[in-house]
Amino acid sequence: MNLGYLTDWNEKWKFIGILTPRVASNFQEGLKARDVFLNATATLWKEQNKIEKPFRLILGLTFNSTSGLPVPLPLVNYTRRFRPNWSFTLGVPKMEIRHWIRPQQSIFVETKLDGYFLNIQNDLNLGNGDIASRNSLSALIVGAGYEYQIGDRLKFYALGGTTLIQNAILRDRQRNNLLTLNNQMSFYFKSGVKLSLF
DSSP: OOEEEEEESSSSOEEEEEEEEEEOBOOBTBOOGGGEEEEEEEEEEEEEOSSSSOEEEEEEEEEOTTSSOOSOEEEEEEEEEEETTEEEEEEESEEEEEEEEETTEEEEEEEEEEEEEEEEEEEEEOSSSOEEEEEEEEEEEEEEEEEEEOSSSEEEEEEEEEEEEEEEEEEOTTOOEEEEEEOSOOEEEEEEEEEOOO
16 A cells, blocks of 8 residues: 655656555554554656657655665666667666567566565564564565556566575564575576556
8 A cells, every 4th residue: 555645846856745554564464563564765766758769767765664674775776668669767776678569568577676574473582682673574586577567557577587695584673694595596486556646
């Protein structure tokens, strides 16, 4: 769930602020206060669609309490359509090259950062005095995907690839690393439906 605010900053730039409450847990005992996290994003957005080579530039900061990094991170996204059926995206956390097969269908290759951070409701005693109460995964992914535009604002997508870097970690309540569960490259697959507000 997102709560967003969009306004014209000036003639060329728009300001976008987004608050995202999240619930991330193993839910062994229902929903608890420690299962709720708050993410926030503030960006400036510039877009030119009615030119020969349309582009979009987004610059901002994002605070994702479930990323495992409790500091604001840069958000940079520069997308340009350099040919009628081709575009590229440069930035953080994603880079991509995309080809449109038809106006509503595209294929793409991308590199992106992904992951999760969640509360473990019944803390795990690791047997050495350490108590794990959080689980996190951070990954750098490269893959290829397919996207189908269902309507003006709805898209189906599927992405398959591999993790180049992966860290699955058990942490204590202060987010200190206690035990690495997996740091090996592995197969990655993600699929779903996207609802776009802009």
